[in-house]
Amino acid sequence: MHEKRLKGETKKMNNNQNPKQCVNCERTIDQVPLIPVEHRDGQAYICPQCLPVLIHKPQMLIGKLAGAEHLGGHQH
C-alpha cells in the first residue's frame, strides 16, 4: 500500500509575483517598512532610508523606477 505523503517542505510556495521590495536597496517588506510609490508602470516601493535618494538623487533610481529620469533633482 502506497500512502501519499505530503511533500509540503520540498517546494516552498513559489510566488512569482513581485515581492514588495525597495527599488533602491532591494530590501523586502519583511525586513523594513516600505512606502508605496505609484508610477506610470504601476507601483513600486521604497524604504524610508532610501527616500532621500528619491528626493535628492533621483538619477540614482533611473532604470529602477519608471519616470525617475524626469524627476531631475535639485540643481543648485
Ligand SMILES: [Zn+2]
Ligand atoms: Zn531602500
